[in-house]
Amino acid sequence: MTKAKRTWIAALLVVALGTTAACSDGGGNKSEGQGEASASASQSPGQTGGDQSPDAQPEDIMAKYDPPIEISTGASVNPTVVWNPGESIDKNSVYDNYEQELGIRVKNKWAVDTSQYDAKVKITIASNDLPDFMYVQRADLDQLVKSDMVMDLTDLYEKYATPETKKFLTADGGAQLDSAKSDGKLMAIPRTDAPYVPAQILYIRNDWLKKLNLQAPKTMQDVLDISHAFATMDPDGNGKADTIGLSLQKEILASDSGLIGYFSSYHAYPGKWIKTASGQVEYGGIQPEVKTTLKRLQDMFKAGELDKEFMVKDSSKSAELLVSDKAGMVYGPFWMPSWPLQGGAVKDGKVVQDWGIYAVPSIDDKPALQPVDLGVTGYYVISKKAKHPEAVFKLLNRWVTALTRNDPTEDVAKYSQGSLKDKPQAYYTLNPVLVYNIGAQLYSGEMMPKAIKAKDPSMLNNENKINYENVMKFEAGDANQYGAYMAFKEGGSQPLLYEYFQEGRYLTNAYSGPPTATMADRWATLQAKEMEVFTKIITNGASVDEFDKYVEQWKTLGGAQITQEVNDWLQSH
Structure with a gap:
């Protein structure tokens, strides 16, 4: 990975804390009537008692415990944390903030390095010695539910999750929250995250289109025609046959410079599980649409429209063709304008390449859906013994309130940086319950173009105000802010993600459960076989009919059994 890419990813991670910070409905504001943490409240809301009289005041669910209570957890010690002097995983400003504001004293029953955390969880479950709550993986959640070791949180969620939190956790329509349910009961709090980051966008050199008198693509056939023209009509004007239509890398199902978007134009979804018309879930990589797609790619390769050496190039190497004016199209996520496109688009402080941002088109009248995963990275469970x-x-x-406020406040810093003076790194990982914004990119995609058009950043949350300032810098002549401008402008990459959402063009992976028994043993082999066969067909090393043989091999090598196990798991949940 290049230094430029590492820098952009690091910047994206920082912004994620804040663009993580706003719900997809465009509201960073607090829900009306939401209870605030009260430093002076004296009641203990853990004592809920019986029915209230009609005249009783509603319970303040965010009232401070007085005296403080203690709850235990298991802590993961992130090696990227840079500690303030005198602080540690057991005593730090984040824990102190919760105790000062809520009267909740967080105590680590145990603390281990992040690399050892999952193993420690399994030991904890085996010994039946759970802390009051802890973070677990999907397989651990299933075991805990089956062993009747964790609480049904259905009623607790309804009563104690604020409207703001409920909106935050269900910004995707409720799929991530539903994944934590068993037999209709909420058995955990999902660690939500944005599923839309890998969604594919088609980037095309607009200046090449203009030079060759080509129109912007409306269909996949248009894309094929553009690719052929880019490879045969000398769009760089140097009189040599040295340009290609589409840049790609060896990991053909990678998010950046991969072919996920290309496949989706043919309604093919390798790498994902899909629901079929029969209601069963099947693996997308063995469907007939994949064969059709591979044939088109093979035709492009034979016509010189693809890099002849893509099969040995990683994303950084393939990016060199984009930067050096040798490739005119590429598929990738919303951040591609910052890396690698900016490296070629901006030279000596001037924009010298004109990249266009396009929705992935379809080969027919059905929309091309963008496959995404569920987005949940794990679950928080509460022990049945918790008081x-x-x-x-x-x-x-x-935590949700700290993330979603958009007024000038130190809230985000208090729970992500610890001491405002020293600003230690990665303190946000100390929060004992972490969730991230499902709709971070959707919020930016909806709100940033409005703010830019109105020249009014007041409607934005704090982190998008930073993005707004970067866009303003670009419009004022700072070409180094090209990536921000392309991501947030009207017609930019993040507005396109919002457009996909509005049009219902996301396809969520139909299986988000733990590795099945056969999957744990065979999946890596099947994935390697898939890449081997797909690459061989694309590069004309095998007939496209080799795909049919591969499908039968996939089934006999464990794929059929995995498919059965996947459907059995889904039926039991």
Whole structure:
């Protein structure tokens, strides 16, 4: 990975804390009537008692415990944390903030390095010695539910999750929250995250289109025609046959410079599980649409429209063709304008390449859907022995509030940086309940073009105000802000992600459960075989009919059994 790419990814991670910070409905504001943490409240909301009289005041679900209560957890010690002097995983400003505001004293029952965390969880489950709450993986959640070791959180969620938190956790329509349910009961809090980051966008050299008198693509056939023209009509004007239509890398199902978007134009979804008309879930990589797509790619390769050496190039190497005016199209996620496109588009402080941002088109009248995963990275469970389970929801509410406020505040810093003076790195990982914004990119995609057009950043959350300032710098002549401009402008890459959402053009992976028994043993082999066969067909090393043999091999090598196990798991959940 190049230094430029590392820098952009690091910047994206920083912004994620804040663009993570706003719900997809465009509201970074607090929900009306939401309870605030009260430093002076004296009631203990853990004592809920019986029915209230009609005249009773509604319970303040964010009231501070007085005296403080203690709840235990298992801590993952992130090696990227840079500690303030005198602080540690057991005593730090983030934990102190929760105790000062909510009267909740977080105690680590144990703390291990991040690399050892999952193993420690399994030991904890095996010994039946759970802390009050902890973060677990999907397979661990299933085991805990089956063993009846964790609480049903259905009623607790309804009562103690604020409206703001509920909106935050269901910004995708509820799929991520539903994944934490068993037999209709909410058994965990999902660690939500944005699923839309890898969604594919088609980037095309507009200046090449103009030079060759070509129109912007509306269909996949248009894309094929453009690719052929880019490879045969000398768009760089040097009199040599040295340009190609489409840049790609050896990991053909990678997010950047891969072919996920190309496949989706033919309604093919390798790498994902899809629901079929029969209601069963099947693997997308063995469907007939994949064969059709591979044939088109093979035709492009034979016509010189693809890099003849793509099969040995990683994303950084393939990017060199884009930067050096040798490739006119590429598929990738919303951040591609910052890397690698900016490296070629901006030279000596001037924009010298004109890249266009296009929705992935379809080969027919059905929309090309963009495959994404569920987005949940794990789950928080609460032990059946916990005395104050509602306190976990208070921690959750407080973190969500810190993320979603868009007024000038130190909230984000308090729970992500610790001391404002020293600003230690990665302190956000100390929060005992972490969720991230499902709709971070959707919020930016909806709100940033409005703010830019109105020249009014007041409607934005704090982190997008930073993005807004970078766009303004570009419009004022700072070409180094090209990536920000292309991501957030009207017609930019993040507005396109929002457009996909509005049009229902995301296809969520139909299986988000743990590795099945056969999958754990055979999946890596099947994936390697898939890449071997696909690459061989694309590069004309095998007939496209080799795909049919591959499908039968896939089934006999364990794929059929995995498919059965996947459907069995889905039916039991």
